[in-house]
Amino acid sequence: MKQHSVFINGIGSISIQKEGTLTLPEWGEENYLRCIDPPFAQYISPALLRRMSKVVKRGIVGALLALQDGGMEIPDAIISGTGLGCIEDTEKFLSAMIEQNEQFLQPTHFIQSTHNTISSQIAIMLKCYNYNTTFSHLGISLESALFDGFLQIKMGMLSNALINGCDEMTPDYHLMLRKVGFWKRSPFQIEDMHKATTSGTVAGEGCNSILLSNEKNEHTYAEINDIQLIHHHEKNNIEEQIRLFLNRNELSLSEIDAVMMGTNGDIENDSVYDKLYFEGKDNPTQLIYRHLSGDYFTSSGFGLIQSARILKSQDIEPLLYRKESKKDKIQHILFHNHYKNSTHALILLSVCSN
Amino acid sequence: MKDLVLELKKEIIEVLNFEGMTPEDIDENAPLFGDGLGLDSIDALELIVLMEKKYGIKLADPNQGREIFASITTMAAYIKEHRTK
Numbered sequence: 001m002k003q004h005s006v007f008i009n010g011i012g013s014i015s016i017q018k019e020g021t022l023t024l025p026e027w028g029e030e031n032y033l034r035c036i037d038p039p040f041a042q043y044i045s046p047a048l049l050r051r052m053s054k055v056v057k058r059g060i061v062g063a064l065l066a067l068q069d070g071g072m073e074i075p076d077a078i079i080s081g082t083g084l085g086c087i088e089d090t091e092k093f094l095s096a097m098i099e100q101n102e103q104f105l106q107p108t109h110f111i112q113s114t115h116n117t118i119s120s121q122i123a124i125m126l127k128c129y130n131y132n133t134t135f136s137h138l139g140i141s142l143e144s145a146l147f148d149g150f151l152q153i154k155m156g157m158l159s160n161a162l163i164n165g166c167d168e169m170t171p172d173y174h175l176m177l178r179k180v181g182f183w184k185r186s187p188f189q190i191e192d193m194h195k196a197t198t199s200g201t202v203a204g205e206g207c208n209s210i211l212l213s214n215e216k217n218e219h220t221y222a223e224i225n226d227i228q229l230i231h232h233h234e235k236n237n238i239e240e241q242i243r244l245f246l247n248r249n250e251l252s253l254s255e256i257d258a259v260m261m262g263t264n265g266d267i268e269n270d271s272v273y274d275k276l277y278f279e280g281k282d283n284p285t286q287l288i289y290r291h292l293s294g295d296y297f298t299s300s301g302f303g304l305i306q307s308a309r310i311l312k313s314q315d316i317e318p319l320l321y322r323k324e325s326k327k328d329k330i331q332h333i334l335f336h337n338h339y340k341n342s343t344h345a346l347i348l349l350s351v352c353s354n
Numbered sequence: 355m356k357d358l359v360l361e362l363k364k365e366i367i368e369v370l371n372f373e374g375m376t377p378e379d380i381d382e383n384a385p386l387f388g389d390g391l392g393l394d395s396i397d398a399l400e401l402i403v404l405m406e407k408k409y410g411i412k413l414a415d416p417n418q419g420r421e422i423f424a425s426i427t428t429m430a431a432y433i434k435e436h437r438t439k
Contacts, residue, residue: 047392050371104407106369107399 204294
């Protein structure tokens with residue numbers, strides 16, 4: 001069977017960063033930042049807007065930006081990944097159930113509270129009746145959505161696919177995770193990202209969209225050569241899995257120009273990457289992004305977008321460096337994200353000369 | 355009645371999330387559905403919940419809705435006559 005190439009032809013992002021900029025945010029006492037929202041009314045009609053929660057609005061605008069960036073109107077597929085779905089509407093609905101003794105429940109919050117609302121609302125906006133799916137696999141949700149689109153394009157079942165990773169961090173959910181020690185107790189410092197000494201990370205939210213296509217054109221950012229999701233890592237040697245993954249793409253770690261890692265300042269999380277890339281004999285340039293996006297279930301989408309930008313522009317924003325190894329050209333980026341060292345996602349991206 | 359109309363307008367703005375809209379922007383005699391405020395079937399469900407929650411009115415006959423929800427004025431008149439809260 002003929003295998004098609006897969007290219008990233010468009011990107012769109014709603015994040016805690018001001019559009020078009022990349023700066024180190026002031027994390028403050030709470031280590032918690034929310035999105036800088038675009039003017040939604042410029043993209044969505046007021047009649048639709050009033051019923052949408054923040055994450056749906058952000059998902060739609062992120063998707064529209066990616067389509068616009070890639071010069072496309074209707075994609076062959078809309079595939080979303082979300083760890084929490086529309087958690088704000090879920091909270092409203094569940095709170096009302098408790099407060100009002102299971103009576104007088106507002107239908108809108110119920111209708112909008114499901115995880116697949118984001119993908120379906122994008123489809124309604126676009127009048128796109130094609131393949132529409134949502135993956136909800138905690139910290140590997142975005143990668144699962146990407147893998148679905150990647151495989152279907154590779155096999156010729158789709159020509160293109162819009163991939164979205166969306167999550168919001170509501171004050172209530174942030175508080176719950178705080179209670180279980182998920183966030184840093186002390187103010188975040190950039191040193192935490194270079195050598196974590198404490199547990200916990202910083203909280204963010206965002207919607208990141210990527211337009212995949214089997215055609216390379218003037219919009220193309222990078223090629224996605226391969227994706228591998230490794231579940232139940234404890235049964236597999238991850239170092240060996242990475243070696244095999246690169247080998248099947250006729251590469252070795254020493255030939256990888258940069259590794260984009262899901263380092264988040266948590267000592268346990270980051271030690272996984274340190275063992276693989278810092279302590280190993282091959283030490284490619286190490287890139288990090290979660291201090292700029294905050295940590296949330298689909299924050300890897302933010303990192304993926306940065307990787308695509310780097311491959312297109314051949315320019316690395318200094319804030320992304322964890323460790324720099326001088327390279328003349330960034331040819332290959334290995335994107336590596338793990339969730340609790342149980343599930344790993346490996347994505348190989350390459351430069352694409354037009 | 356005037357107070358009830360104003361209260362209803364405020365409730366509708368909040369429940370149906372008409373951001374940036376004020377009670378003065380809503381004509382109490384204009385149709386709620388279609389041309390006027392442009393509400394749809396999900397909004398109708400929200401209004402039914404509002405009637406029950408706020409005024410203790412349970413609408414058993416769906417056909418009644420067409421008349422009751424014709425405008426804010428007709429809603430207010432029905433609430434005034436049937437409210438239990």
